[in-house]
Amino acid sequence: RKEVEQDPGPFNVPEGATVAFNCTYSNSASQSFFWYRQDCRKEPKLLMSVYSSGNEDGRFTAQLNRASQYISLLIRDSKLSDSATYLCGGAGSYQLTFGKGTKLSVIP
Amino acid sequence: GAGVSQSPSNKVTEKGKDVELRCDPISGHTALYWYRQRLGQGLEFLIYFQGNSAPDKSGLPSDRFSAERTGESVSTLTIQRTQQEDSAVYLCASSFLVGRSYNSPLHFGNGTRLTVT
Numbered sequence: 001r002k003e004v005e006q007d008p009g010p011f012n013v014p015e016g017a018t019v020a021f022n023c024t025y026s027n028s029a030s031q032s033f034f035w036y037r038q039d040c041r042k043e044p045k046l047l048m049s050v051y052s053s054g055n056e057d058g059r060f061t062a063q064l065n066r067a068s069q070y071i072s073l074l075i076r077d078s079k080l081s082d083s084a085t086y087l088c089g090g091a092g093s094y095q096l097t098f099g100k101g102t103k104l105s106v107i108p
Numbered sequence: 109g110a111g112v113s114q115s116p117s118n119k120v121t122e123k124g125k126d127v128e129l130r131c132d133p134i135s136g137h138t139a140l141y142w143y144r145q146r147l148g149q150g151l152e153f154l155i156y157f158q159g160n161s162a163p164d165k166s167g168l169p170s171d172r173f174s175a176e177r178t179g180e181s182v183s184t185l186t187i188q189r190t191q192q193e194d195s196a197v198y199l200c201a202s203s204f205l206v207g208r209s210y211n212s213p214l215h216f217g218n219g220t221r222l223t224v225t
Contacts, residue, residue, distance in 0.1 A: 031210040043199055043216040044151070087151070091211040094164060095141060096201075100150030 003027055004090050006099035014107050017078050021102045023088030024070045032091035033071045035062055037084045038101065044087055048073070078106045110134065112217035114200050120223045121190055129185040129220045133202030140183050141214060142175060143199045151199065157183060158206060190224045197221050 006023045013019045025033070033050035048055065050071050054063040061074040071088055085101040113132040121127050133140045142154040153167045157177040168174070172190075177183040187194055201214040 029208070031207075032212075034211075034213055043219050046213045046215070049213060089211075089214070091207075094158070094206050094208060095153050095156050095167075096211050096214050097153065098143075098151040 003092060003097040004088060004099040006086075006088055006102050008100055008102060010103040010105055012105045012107055013078055015078060015080060017106075018074065018076045019078055019104065020072055020074045021086055021088075021104075022070050022072050023090075023099050023102075024068075025088075025090040025097075026069070027090060027092040027097075028066075028069060030090045030092050032096075033064055034089045034096070035060075035071075035073050036087040036089060036098075038087055039084050044098075047086070075104075078104075080106050080108060082106050112200055112202050112215055114198075114217035114220050116220060117218060118221045118223075120225060123192060123224055124189055126186065126188045127190055127222065129187075129198050129200075129222070131183045131185070131200030131202075131217060133181070133183070133200070134215055136180075137202035137204055137215075138180055139203045139206040139211075140177060141201045141203075142183070142185050143201065144169075144196045145199060145219075146196045154185070154198075156206070187222075190222075192224045195222055195224045 035047040036044035037047045038044040050062040059076045087101045089096040089098045140157040143151040160177045172188045175185045197219040199219045201216045205212040
């Protein structure tokens, strides 16, 4: 089993829709989780850290489910500018392991 | 403040040549990482440094790859006798803190796009 797995998508959603991504991880000892956004031919940029209590930043909500070993990202009221690939990362063995990313396309 | 800086941003080289990629981390970040990303693929971990020590080199694809870091500053990734399969974007990242199961967020540089012809 890969350390971090994501549904690659693509997710094609209309503007204004709510979309959710899940990411599963295998290292039960991981303490740190993050969501990154990567635009085409650009470097990943930190979107949110994921805390055990869940956290919200505007239209974005991240949650951690330790029992089932997954993290989620919810995007409300999708904008065209949200179109990107979303990477989840989980800490393990002195590195951050990333999923392959979920591609989101928000359609007018 | 200044982010992670990588150079060159693009490198085209002939098969069999050696290349050296450079990374300047954010000042004060003790941990530095190298990842590789092939076109349309995810991030492949190569190596990380804690200070100038690299405890885990298992991610390096072959003995043609090596990396070093000076103090808690600049790192170089060297690829000897490049092959076409080495073509990818090489991303450097730094973070304030890293542990066995804990990371502070990674901050990525713009990457070096390597093309081996």
